[in-house]
Amino acid sequence: MKTEAIKELLYKMADDLLIIGHRNSEWTGLGPILEEDIAFSSMAQDKIGQSQALFQLLHELGEQEPDTVAFMRNANQFHNAQFLELPNGDYDFSLMRHFLYDVADQLRFEMLANSSYEPLAKVARKVKGELKYHVFHANTWITKLGAATEESHVRMQTALNDSWNYALGLFEEGPFEKQLAEEGIFEGEAALQKRWLETITPVLDKATLTIPAASTWEPKLGGRNCFHTEHLQPLVEEMSEVFRVDPSAEW
């Protein structure tokens, strides 16, 4: 039972990282300026690497090899939040998603650094520096672009509005919330969401951006239970295209 709970936690985190890392990697070579292209690629690489580390933990808990699990499932077997599978859109949306997700990711790993499940706590401590940089990058871009010109402000506000309900879907609760908290493994999605709101609010203020009114909040749920938008299946097919050329081969 406890293992099931840990697996559920690991799967959603690993899938989140895999899918956002994959989406962000699509910008490689096509970014808004050379220097940012390089920076964004580094962070996408980090995400994929973190995802791999979590699939490795799953493997140690009896799941298949990381490559097999990550690259050979169908969309209806993925546990990522729907937010992360949405197409990149323009750089405004990509940056806003990067900001909203990476803050949540950083806080989640921060909470897990003291988890009673030591293998995960170890990963969390290891990625601390990477995440610090990701959030520094995201905060800088969001505050600068939010408050720069009329055009950039409108674009970033629109991106925030479009992202918001999807971002709330990051904190969709699972069946093991209580148990994970009691065992000291993970404090829970509600606690994470609270911290997340407290963390992003001052940054968005500084960026002169406004969080949509609470009355309009309707979290896009389902991702954690493998319900996805039409965008995920083509993504996973693309991801596995080469593998499928010869599934028996080592690539």
Added chain:
Amino acid sequence: MIKSLDPRITRENISENNTIDPLTPMDNWETYEVFHQKKRGDQHMHVGIVHAPNPEMALLFGKDQYGRRGITANIWVVKTANVFCTEYEDQDMFETTPEKQYREAGGYKVMDKINKYKKAQKA
């Protein structure tokens, strides 16, 4: 519309004959000179430039362009416009410096005198 081998490109729906306005001056922002310190105790070394619109982003970019491999302790960025330099054509100002032996440890050789003195004492 371009049907590319790269699915990322196909999704963009671009025409082969797309045209855009030329980039205007400063489109890529100003430049910062980047200085990289490998480990504490080392000097910062000039490693190149980044184009950036402000110092914070120059640091972000400097980190990834010049610090994404190996080890790094610290990075500085300085706006190119704020760096003052000597001219290479004035390199002759430095020409006689290596000859100024009176300011070098190697310019002082006492052993000859000491040995000569000792020899004379013995005799």
Added chain:
Amino acid sequence: MYGNAYIDPNEKANGILAGEDPIKLKEFENRIARGEKIEPKDWMPKEYRKQLIRMIEQHAHSEIIGALPEGTWITRAPGFRRKMALMAKVQDEVGHAQLLYSAAETLGKSREDMTNDLIIGKSKYSNVFNYPAFTWADACIIAWLIDAGAIINQVANAKGSYGPYCRALDRICTEESFHLKYGHDNVVTLATGTPIQRKMVQEALTRWWPPIMHFFGPSDKISQHSEILMRWKVKMASNDDMRQQFLNMYVPKIWDLGLVLPDPNLKLNEETKKWDYTEPDWDEFKRVINGGGPCNAERLAVRRMAEERGRWVRKALLNKSEQYVTPLA
């Protein structure tokens, strides 16, 4: 045509030095002859500046355009290790473009002007990137053999006379050694893998061999102009010498894997100690470099798209009070 000095065989050499101060020219040439580097604000002949800008700019374009054929496979790279490595490799190529544009900027041409010349098709870039990467194996062949060719060229140019270009190339060459190993590892995995994988890599090699033979450009015509550029250490090795060096280093490695090269005449000539090969189709080379290749139009259209999509980002953060200052080094 990677970072290779382009010499117009029709240009008359005596015009090149016209109007140059003979004393300064002598000092400049003596400095190069002593093995010293030229730095950005040094006096330099107009032709030296012109050829260097052209060469470094083309090299930079080759890096950013070169990110596209391999980028084709970024979303499809098989497995964690391959995916992260390919991302890192393509990221490096973007980084190389950044370093090379920076070096060219020190000679007085802005990055915006270079980009503009690229996207309207005025500037050239390495011809090989006008060919498509049909399969994953094509991306592997590129990473191994095109990067191998680039390294030969870049190692030679790193001993050239212009300080900022040499410094950029030193940094680039370190990263290229990862590209080469990465590419080789990929090709070896396919060549020693399943029959499907072997077939895939053989087909990719067959496709890429003609562009690879084109890579260093046609034999140089000996001219006064090319002699001057050699003396100025702008052009560091002849195209044929670099091609021979490449064949020497890589043909045996390719044959080791039991792969077949589509040239029945390719062999090491025991007398000359040089490689004999079927003369590459230089008409095809010219056709492609002048825009007629399978991917020329797409490559430039993609760069225009990327520049345009990023424009609002750059514009928003533009500091109107700033003036452009030529970077130092």
